[in-house]
Amino acid sequence: xxxTRQLKNQPSYGSxxxxxxxxxxxxxxxxxxxxxxAKGKVNLPRVEVRIVEGATWDKDGYIMGYAYMGKNxxxxxxxxxxxxxTILTTLVLHEILHAVxxxxxxxxxxxxxxYISELANLDxxxxxxxxYFK
Numbered sequence: 001x002x003x004t005r006q007l008k009n010q011p012s013y014g015s016x017x018x019x020x021x022x023x024x025x026x027x028x029x030x031x032x033x034x035x036x037x038a039k040g041k042v043n044l045p046r047v048e049v050r051i052v053e054g055a056t057w058d059k060d061g062y063i064m065g066y067a068y069m070g071k072n073x074x075x076x077x078x079x080x081x082x083x084x085x086t087i088l089t090t091l092v093l094h095e096i097l098h099a100v101x102x103x104x105x106x107x108x109x110x111x112x113x114x115y116i117s118e119l120a121n122l123d124x125x126x127x128x129x130x131x132y133f134k
Contacts, residue, residue, distance in 0.1 A: 007068050007071055007073050008048040008050060008068075008073045016052060016053060016054055017050055017051075017052055017075075018050075018051045018052065018053060018078060024051050027051045027076075027078060027081040027082075028049055028050070028051050030081055030088065031049045031051075031074075031076050031081065031088075031092055032049055034088065034089050034092040034093070035047050035049070035092065035096065037089075038092075038093060038096060038129065041126065041129070041130055042129070042130055042133040043133065044096070044100060045072050045100060046072060047072050047073070047074060047096060047099060047100065048072060048073045048074070049074055049075075049076065050073075050074075050075045050076075051075070051076055051077075051078050051081065052075045052076070052077060052078065053077060053078040053079070055075070055077050062077070063077060064076070064077050064080045064091050064116065065077055065080065065091050065092075065094075065095045066095065066098075067095040067096075067098035067099035068099060069098055069099070069102045070099070070100075070101075070102040071099060072099050072100055073099055074092070074095040074096065074098075074099050076091065076092070076095070085122070086120055086122050086125075087116055087120075089122060089125065089126075090111065090116050090120050090122075090125050091116055093111060093125060093126075093129045094111055094112060094116070096129075097111065097112060097129070097132055101132060101133075103132060109128065110124055110125060110128055111125050111128040111129055112128075
């Protein structure tokens with residue numbers, strides 16, 4: 001338990017954890033609202049959420065978010081919380097699958113591709129998400 005507590009406040013990929021204030025809370029709340037929608041569809045454990053900024057991937061540029069595999073912890077990049085509902089929902093559900101079920105990237109899965117497309121169909125994303133819990 002102690003290790004998990006440390007991880008939720010330990011940023012990766014060169015990012016920094018945003019200090020909790022009203023603005024950070026509002027961003028975090030948007031992510032948590034999507035998690036609550038997901039909890040209404042599948043049985044999820046508590047998922048810890050932190051908002052970070054400055055996350056980069058050496059070869060591919062910026063990271064939208066990341067998860068500690070199987071640890072129920074996700075970190076979402078600040079600048080992507082303001083994306084469209086489709087992109088933010090896809091991002092959060094993608095990271096939940098990493099964090100809760102340790103699902104790796106899969107180029108053939110609309111939800112678990114390493115990259116998110118604005119053209120994603122939100123109904124298909126939700127159906128795919130639910131299918132991982134059956």
